[in-house]
Amino acid sequence: MRLDFSQENSMHLLYPFARRFIAGEDMPSALQSVRKLKEQGYESTIDILGEAVNLPEEACLARDEYLYLIQNADPFDPSLDISIKLTQVGLDIDRNLCRDNLLKILNASEKHTIRFDMEGSAHTDEIITMCLELSKEHSNLGIALQAMLYRTETDVEAMMANKVSVRLCKGAYKEPKSIAFQSMDEIRERFITLAERLLIEGRLPSIATHDEFILKRLLEFIESRKISPGTFYFEMLYGMRRDLQDILLKKGYRVRIYTPYGKSWLPYTLRRLAEKKENIIFVLKNLIRETLGAQKIH
DSSP states (O other): OOOOOOHHHHHHHHHHHHTTTSOOSSHHHHHHHHHHHHHHTOEEEEEEOOOOOOSHHHHHHHHHHHHHHHHHHTTTOTTOEEEEOGGGGTTTTOHHHHHHHHHHHHHTOTTSOEEEOOOOGGGHHHHHHHHHHHHTTOSSEEEEEETTBTTHHHHHHHHHHTTOEEEEEOOOSOOOTTTBOOSHHHHHHHHHHHHHHHHHHSSSOEEEOOOHHHHHHHHHHHHHTTOOGGGOEEEEETTSOHHHHHHHHHTTOOEEEEEEESSTHHHHHHHHHHHOHHHHHHHHHHHHHHHHTOOOOO
């Protein structure tokens, strides 16, 4: 028997899995998901799937979709956080094109934080530089930083000095040991150190993790320092560890859900699985935990 590994067949096989973790293939579906989350007490950051466009017109189409999203977001969630990959709006084509597209988006979105997603290390410098440059004139700017990179401690300090809101994550991209921690123990400890720094002095940081070890340590820190729940977010992926999302919400914390949508869900799904073999195990464990009603964190 010959196996069919065509993209069409891959999409057919993977969509039942992917739809748990994406909020639909179009904007109306995503905004309805955002509204449902809001009704349950969650806030959202929305991401239009897709990155690394090759043509200026593709970058401008992506920009226009973000502008349309901003125009339509308020009735669903006035506090919606919007995530964007710079390669999606032209970073790999021309820096000035990317900058112009970002300025149009920032100028249209005074009510919403526009958060630059972090990408692979080949783009880290450019993303950091662009963020710091534009933050001088735009207070509604945020960024995602990866705890696994050695440089992130310095980047966190730079963002706090410029009052840029930081979403801290472990980092999903596979990076060499010359620039990144490799062991999970090291990444966890660095994450906790950086998160504590942000919780004390950061501007409305998001602590983006599903790791119960990290969450327990940080909850102890938050309680010991009497840090107000209104000064930060816990952030988790759409469809991932909904049991933990519910626990944190019931404890009185602000929980934001990273909510992606779009027709480019296949690369997103495959990348999540391919970046690290642990991701596959992680997803399967989460599905089992939720099916069994597993709830921890005390």
